[in-house]
Structure formats: C-alpha cells, structure tokens
Amino acid sequence: MRNTFFKRKNNININDILRLLNIRKKKKLIYNIKDIKDLQKATKSDITFLHSPKYLELIKKTKSKTLITNKKFANMVPKKINIIEVSNVLLSVAKVTNLFYPDALYDNFDSDVGKIDINKYPGLKLGKNILLGKNVTIGKNCSIGHNTIIERNVIIGNDCNIGSNVILKNTIIGNSTNILDGAVVGKKGFGFFPDKIKNIRYPHIGLVIIGDNVEIGSNNTIDRGSLSNTIIGDGTFLDNQVHIAHNVKIGKNCIITGQVGFAGSSSIGNRVIIGGQAGISGHLVIGDNVQIGGGSGVVKDIPSNTKVMGYPAKNIRKFLKENKLND
Numbered sequence: 001m002r003n004t005f006f007k008r009k010n011n012i013n014i015n016d017i018l019r020l021l022n023i024r025k026k027k028k029l030i031y032n033i034k035d036i037k038d039l040q041k042a043t044k045s046d047i048t049f050l051h052s053p054k055y056l057e058l059i060k061k062t063k064s065k066t067l068i069t070n071k072k073f074a075n076m077v078p079k080k081i082n083i084i085e086v087s088n089v090l091l092s093v094a095k096v097t098n099l100f101y102p103d104a105l106y107d108n109f110d111s112d113v114g115k116i117d118i119n120k121y122p123g124l125k126l127g128k129n130i131l132l133g134k135n136v137t138i139g140k141n142c143s144i145g146h147n148t149i150i151e152r153n154v155i156i157g158n159d160c161n162i163g164s165n166v167i168l169k170n171t172i173i174g175n176s177t178n179i180l181d182g183a184v185v186g187k188k189g190f191g192f193f194p195d196k197i198k199n200i201r202y203p204h205i206g207l208v209i210i211g212d213n214v215e216i217g218s219n220n221t222i223d224r225g226s227l228s229n230t231i232i233g234d235g236t237f238l239d240n241q242v243h244i245a246h247n248v249k250i251g252k253n254c255i256i257t258g259q260v261g262f263a264g265s266s267s268i269g270n271r272v273i274i275g276g277q278a279g280i281s282g283h284l285v286i287g288d289n290v291q292i293g294g295g296s297g298v299v300k301d302i303p304s305n306t307k308v309m310g311y312p313a314k315n316i317r318k319f320l321k322e323n324k325l326n327d
Helices: 014-020 053-059 089-100 316-325
Strands: 046-049 066-069 082-085 171-173 184-187 208-210 221-223 230-232 307-309
Touching: 014 082, 014 089, 046 089, 066 089, 184 208, 208 221, 221 230, 307 316
Parallel strands: 046 066, 066 082, 171 208, 184 221, 208 230
Antiparallel strands: none
C-alpha cells in the first residue's frame, strides 16, 4: 500500500542506492527499487534490512530480493536475496530512506493550515482558534477544543473528542476516542546517529494509528513510526504525561499510568497494566496480561501472565522477598 502521508520519489534504480552507499558490486545489477520497508512488509520490488538477531526468523519469510545488512548476518541470508553489505546498517537505511522520502527528514509545521470551515462538518462542536490542514477527515459527533492544530491528511473517526492545545499530524484515529489537552501525536521520533562531526537524523515515514475507545491523556507525546507504524490498540487508556516512541505497538485494553516511557520498537500485548514512572526499553516483547509495578525498569522480554517490579524488573515475588531481606 502506498504511503499517502509522505511523497515518495519514483524510478530509483539499485545502482542509485549502491552509489549512495559507496558500494561496488562485481556482478552488475539492473533493476528498479519501488520502496524501502521492513522485513515483514517488503515485497519483491522493495529494499529491506536486517540489523539485529531478534529479526533473523523474519529473513526466511521476507519477499524482498534486496537486503541491507552487515558482515555478521550476511551468511545467514537466503541465496535468492541480493545482499548490500555495509558496516552500519541503520545509518545506511537512514540514507536510503531519505533518498525515497526527502521531505520526511525534517518535521516542519504545515504551512497550509487554515481556519476550519464549519459548513463542511455539520454538528461538529468547536472551540476557538482551531486550524485545519488539507485532506483532513472528521467523523460524526466529534468535538475539538481551543487552539488545536490538525495538520494535513489526519483521519478522525466518529464520536471523538479532541481537547484544547492538541497537535495532530500523520495520524489515523478510530471511533469514540478521547485525546486530552496538550497531547502531541504524530511528530517524528527521536531517531538519529551520533557522529564525530554532527548527529545524523533518521527520516520517519510511518504513522500513528489509534484504535477505537482509546483515551490519550493530557500532555502525552506519541511519535510516529520510522518505517513501520506506532499503534495504540482498541480500548487502551493512557494517563497523563506518557511518552511513546517510534514503532511501539500497544495492544488492546491496556492501562498505562502517569509518566511511563516506552523506547522505540517495543511490542506490548493485550490487557497490560503498567504503574507510574516505569520505563520500557527498546525492541522488547511484553506478553498479554502482564503487570509492571510503578518505577520499574524493563530491560528484557516479559512472558504473558507475569507480574514484575524493580530495576531491572523481575518477578514480583522475588522482588518483594529480596527487599524484605534487605530491611
């Protein structure tokens, strides 16, 4: 499916990518690359990448025939896939993504926003000083608070309430969802690579997808995805001052309390409860029905139906036993 939120350059040849990455191939390659996508979504016309052993199983299933990876993983890749071997996979992916989507590198404000046309949205309850971008869809029986900015291409379902001083961009929202005052949804994530001369930014071409019956608390920050999307499942409630980084997937009917932070690309199951000020590291998998105590630091995967607490987070019985012995 074409990314309608970011304009993609067409007619990019494999040799354009090789030149960009300073790669010389003994065997001459001549074919076009349609897009850059992750291992799961890539088609045979797309280029993809492998940078972590966590995703080795996906390399067996990917449909892509062109892969960016490093020497460590090159021998594990099926022979049918053309390998572009680089020293820094994610930096190379950033360069290639920028080649396809040069407008996604920076996150400038939408200069085309204007005052909302109330005749276009009959029945919409409006505050004052609301700005709307082009191609915005708003469902029935919605309300939007004072000083809120909804930039181009945002989709809002039916029976939604958007608070005051909210900024929405690159976002799709389901039905009966509430977004409270001061939330910022769909800005680019904190993706960059430290370099000796300067930090190198990473383009973010993903979206934020919010399900039905969700509540987003006041002053939440939800970053859009880099190549995949940031997703909040149906029925999930986020307390105030929660931060969700790029590519995070949160399941259905979760309860996330105040000041919880999620690092990028972690996956959270259904019916997960997380206490205040807990931190979830990146690229983790948290199972269904997990309970995480307040102030915990989660640094490894947690299986379903588990209760954990502490730093590093461990089984709650073990945590309580250790802390009782230390009294």
